[in-house]
Amino acid sequence: MLEWLFFLLPVAALSGWMMARRHYKRRYRPQDSAFSPEYFKGLNYLLNEQPDKAIDVFIGLLEVNSETVETHLALANLFRRRGETDRAIRIHQNLIARPTLSGQQRVQALVELGLDYMSAGVLDRAEQLFLELLQQSPPPSEAPRQLLRIYQQEKKWQQAIDMAKLIPADTKLNTDALIAQFYCELAEPLSKQDRQQAMTLLRQAYQYDPSCVRASLLEGKMLINAGHSRKAIKVLQQIEQQNHYYLSEALPLLQRCYEQSGQSAQFRGWLQQLLERHPQLTSARLLLTRLLQKQQGNQAAQQFLYRQLYQHPSVEGLHQLIQLGEDNHQVLIPLIKEVTTALIHKGDRYTCKNCGFSGRTMHWQCPGCSNWATIRPVEIHLSALEKLLEPSR
Numbered sequence: 001m002l003e004w005l006f007f008l009l010p011v012a013a014l015s016g017w018m019m020a021r022r023h024y025k026r027r028y029r030p031q032d033s034a035f036s037p038e039y040f041k042g043l044n045y046l047l048n049e050q051p052d053k054a055i056d057v058f059i060g061l062l063e064v065n066s067e068t069v070e071t072h073l074a075l076a077n078l079f080r081r082r083g084e085t086d087r088a089i090r091i092h093q094n095l096i097a098r099p100t101l102s103g104q105q106r107v108q109a110l111v112e113l114g115l116d117y118m119s120a121g122v123l124d125r126a127e128q129l130f131l132e133l134l135q136q137s138p139p140p141s142e143a144p145r146q147l148l149r150i151y152q153q154e155k156k157w158q159q160a161i162d163m164a165k166l167i168p169a170d171t172k173l174n175t176d177a178l179i180a181q182f183y184c185e186l187a188e189p190l191s192k193q194d195r196q197q198a199m200t201l202l203r204q205a206y207q208y209d210p211s212c213v214r215a216s217l218l219e220g221k222m223l224i225n226a227g228h229s230r231k232a233i234k235v236l237q238q239i240e241q242q243n244h245y246y247l248s249e250a251l252p253l254l255q256r257c258y259e260q261s262g263q264s265a266q267f268r269g270w271l272q273q274l275l276e277r278h279p280q281l282t283s284a285r286l287l288l289t290r291l292l293q294k295q296q297g298n299q300a301a302q303q304f305l306y307r308q309l310y311q312h313p314s315v316e317g318l319h320q321l322i323q324l325g326e327d328n329h330q331v332l333i334p335l336i337k338e339v340t341t342a343l344i345h346k347g348d349r350y351t352c353k354n355c356g357f358s359g360r361t362m363h364w365q366c367p368g369c370s371n372w373a374t375i376r377p378v379e380i381h382l383s384a385l386e387k388l389l390e391p392s393r
Contacts, residue, residue, distance in 0.1 A: 038057055039057075039068070041057055042054045042057030052087075069095060069098075069101065069105050069109075072091055073095070073108065073109065075091060076088040076091040076095075076112060076116070077112065079091070080112075080115065080116055080119050085116050085120040088116045089113065089116045089117070089120070092110075092112050092113040092116060093113065095109040096109050096110060096113065107133065107136060108140075111140050111142050111143070113129060114126045114129040114130050114133070114143075114146060115142075115146070118146060123150050123154065126146065127147065127150050130143045130144075130146050130147045130150075131143075131147070134166075141168070144164075144166040145173075147163045148163040148164055148167070148178075152370075155185070157182040157183075157185045160178075160182050161182045161183070164178050164179050164182070165179070176208040176209050177208070177209045177373060178372055179205075179208040179209070180204075180205040180209035180212040181205075181212070181365070183202065183204045183205035183208070184201075184202070184212065184214045184215055184218060186201050187199075187201035187202050187205070191221065192225070195222055195226065198218070198222065202215045202218060202219050210242075211242040212242070213239050213242050213243050213246045213249075213373070214364055216235055216236060216238060216250075217239070217249060217250060217253070219232075220232045220235045220236040220250065221253065223235060224253060224256060224257060224260075229256075230257075232253070232257045233254060236250045236254050236257070237254070240277075240278075244278055244281070245376045245377060246377065247274070247278070247281060247283070248281070248283035248284075248377045249362070251284060254267065264295075267291070268288065268291050268292075268295075271287060271288045279311070279312055280312060282312070282314045283316075283377075285305070285308055285314075285317060286316055286317065286320055288304070289301050289305045289308075289317075289320060289324075290320075298324050298325075301324055302321065305317060305320060305324065306321060349362075349377060349378060350362055350363070350376065350377055351376060352368055352371070352374045352375045353374050353375075353376060354366065354369050354371050355369035355371075355374075358378075362375065362377070363375050
């Protein structure tokens with residue numbers, strides 16, 4: 001019996017091990033892969049820089065497994081970001097052709113296809129697609145946004161207004177300020193042809209953005225041309241409350257209004273008060289200097305500007321001070337004047353606060369970042385001389 005017992009012990013151990021192994025396999029056997037071998041074949045093509053073959057494989061997989069829709073959308077977006085919009089369009093078109101797509105997946109694919117057309121510059125197809133998406137209930141939020149982009153590029157301002165009104169107000173996009181700019185775009189060409197209609201459009205601009213400086217400048221110019229100088233003064237002076245950075249654009253118009261209405265002395269007093277409120281406003285300081293020169297002579301203007309430059313130095317102020325005293329120091333003054341003239345010519349008058357674009361012409365829509373009302377007039381202060389003196393690249 002003892003010999004049999006020693007013989008059965010290893011048999012029992014082996015039997016227990018085999019049963020445990022069978023149970024483990026049954027419990028922890030690998031699940032069938034959700035991806036067919038063709039899927040990995042397509043990935044291999046993609047890694048080997050054979051995107052055309054990869055696309056064919058992935059599109060073929062759609063007929064077998066529609067659960068890979070998100071993967072295909074991601075792949076198409078990758079192609080679009082790389083500039084290969086034709087491949088992205090092909091994937092999205094094949095997705096849309098799938099009858100088994102859910103409604104949400106179909107809308108998502110249509111939106112992505114519209115973005116493909118936008119990226120490819122085929123704006124008419126993109127417009128038609130997004131207009132169709134607007135008929136959905138509810139429409140995807142991307143549809144009015146992209147149509148807004150299209151209508152801005154095509155300068156269809158009324159359609160752009162309609163789309164901006166459809167974008168929810170709680171988004172980061174300030175649609176009210178945009179709509180005001182679009183109304184100004186509509187009003188500007190009418191300012192000399194149909195002033196009444198132009199004024200109606202400007203009132204719409206004020207309704208959406210009471211701080212729209214562009215509307216005030218347009219209205220002021222129209223009032224000046226119509227001979228209503230006093231009304232124009234009131235409109236142009238409100239720019240100080242709207243955005244005082246743009247006062248330099250209004251000052252020449254205000255000077256014209258005050259002179260036409262015979263109020264030059266009042267204008268001088270207003271400029272002095274303006275400088276007390278905004279001491280960094282170099283354009284107002286220079287204009288006041290020219291008025292003093294005209295009314296009291298070079299010496300009075302020179303003394304005023306000399307005192308001002310000690311507190312608020314600027315290249316433009318230094319340049320004007322040199323001009324006022326250019327009859328003195330016949331050798332030194334022309335040389336310094338030549339330097340300041342070069343600095344003023346090299347410096348940019350307008351800069352975008354959003355992207356840093358700079359230039360010598362006022363743009364209400366920045367050519368760099370396409371944002372509206374982000375370009376402001378700038379003064380060339382002496383602290384900026386080091387940058388201006390750097391050689392151009």
